[in-house]
Amino acid sequence: MRLVNIRPGRATSLVLGILPVAALVFVYVLASASRHAINPGDRILPTPAAMVSAMHTLMFVPDPMTGRLTLWADTLASLQRLCLGLAISTLSALIVGLALGLVPLVRALFGPLVTIIALIPPIALLPILFIMFGLGETAKVMLIIIGILPVMIRDVAAHVETLPTEQMLKAQTLGASSWQLAIRVALPQMMPRLIHALRLALGPAWVFLISAEAIAADIGLGYRIFLVRRYLAMDIILPYVAWIALLAIALDWLLRLANRRLFPWAGSS
Known part of the structure; x- marks a missing residue:
C-alpha cells in the first residue's frame, strides 16, 4: 500500500x-x-514547577495595585479587542466580498484598492493609527481590521466570482433580481468560505493584537508578555504564550464546529 x-x-x-x-x-x-x-x-x-507557581499567583492571587486577577483580566481585555476586530472584519468581508465577487462594476471600481491595502504591511500603519485614533482601544481594533479584512475580502470575492455561471443564468431566467441573486444564490454558498477565511485570519489577528498591546496598553496578554520580559520572567512568558495558543485553538475549534453544524453540505462536498 x-x-x-x-x-x-x-x-x-x-x-x-x-x-x-x-x-x-x-x-x-x-x-x-x-x-x-x-x-x-x-x-x-524555568522548571515546570516554577511556571505552575507563577501562573497560580496570576490566576488566583489579586494584584495588590489593581485588585484584579491578572491572567483573567488580561485574557478578557485581549479577547474583547480580538473578537470586536474579528466581528467587524467578518461583517465587512461578507458585504464587500459579496459585492466585489458578484457585481463586475463594483469589482472594477474597488478591486484594485482592496488589493493595494492588502499588500501594505499592517504593522507599518500602527504609528499612523495611534496618531489618528490615540492610544485607546480604537487603534488596537483598527489594526486587527486593517490587517485581516482586505485578505478576507479578496478570498470571499474570489470564491463568489467562481460560482457556476449556470446557476446565475438559471436564476435570472426565473426572474431573479440582482438582490435575489446575492441573497438566494451567492450568499448561502459564500458563508462556509467566509468562516474558512475567518479561521485563516485568526493567526494574523493574534499577531496584530499582541503587537498593538505591546506598544500601547496597560492590560492584555501582549502587554503582560512585554512588561515582564525586562525581568527575564520566562516563568510567566512561556505559560502566557501557551495560553494564547490554547485560546487560538479553542476559537478555531468553535469556528470549525459552527461551520460543520451550520453548513454540513459544504464539508461533504
Whole structure:
C-alpha cells in the first residue's frame, strides 16, 4: 500500500497529533533540568514547577495595585479587542466580498484598492493609527481590521466570482433580481468560505493584537508578555504564550464546529 493512501482513524490521528507535542515538552523538561543542575538560579528555561507557581499567583492571587486577577483580566481585555476586530472584519468581508465577487462594476471600481491595502504591511500603519485614533482601544481594533479584512475580502470575492455561471443564468431566467441573486444564490454558498477565511485570519489577528498591546496598553496578554520580559520572567512568558495558543485553538475549534453544524453540505462536498 502506498503511503499516500494510508488514512489514520480518529483515535490514531489523535495519538499522532499528541506525539510531537509530548516530545517537545519532554525535550524542554530535560533541557530545563540540565540547566538548573548547573545553575539553580537559571531564568531562561524555568522548571515546570516554577511556571505552575507563577501562573497560580496570576490566576488566583489579586494584584495588590489593581485588585484584579491578572491572567483573567488580561485574557478578557485581549479577547474583547480580538473578537470586536474579528466581528467587524467578518461583517465587512461578507458585504464587500459579496459585492466585489458578484457585481463586475463594483469589482472594477474597488478591486484594485482592496488589493493595494492588502499588500501594505499592517504593522507599518500602527504609528499612523495611534496618531489618528490615540492610544485607546480604537487603534488596537483598527489594526486587527486593517490587517485581516482586505485578505478576507479578496478570498470571499474570489470564491463568489467562481460560482457556476449556470446557476446565475438559471436564476435570472426565473426572474431573479440582482438582490435575489446575492441573497438566494451567492450568499448561502459564500458563508462556509467566509468562516474558512475567518479561521485563516485568526493567526494574523493574534499577531496584530499582541503587537498593538505591546506598544500601547496597560492590560492584555501582549502587554503582560512585554512588561515582564525586562525581568527575564520566562516563568510567566512561556505559560502566557501557551495560553494564547490554547485560546487560538479553542476559537478555531468553535469556528470549525459552527461551520460543520451550520453548513454540513459544504464539508461533504
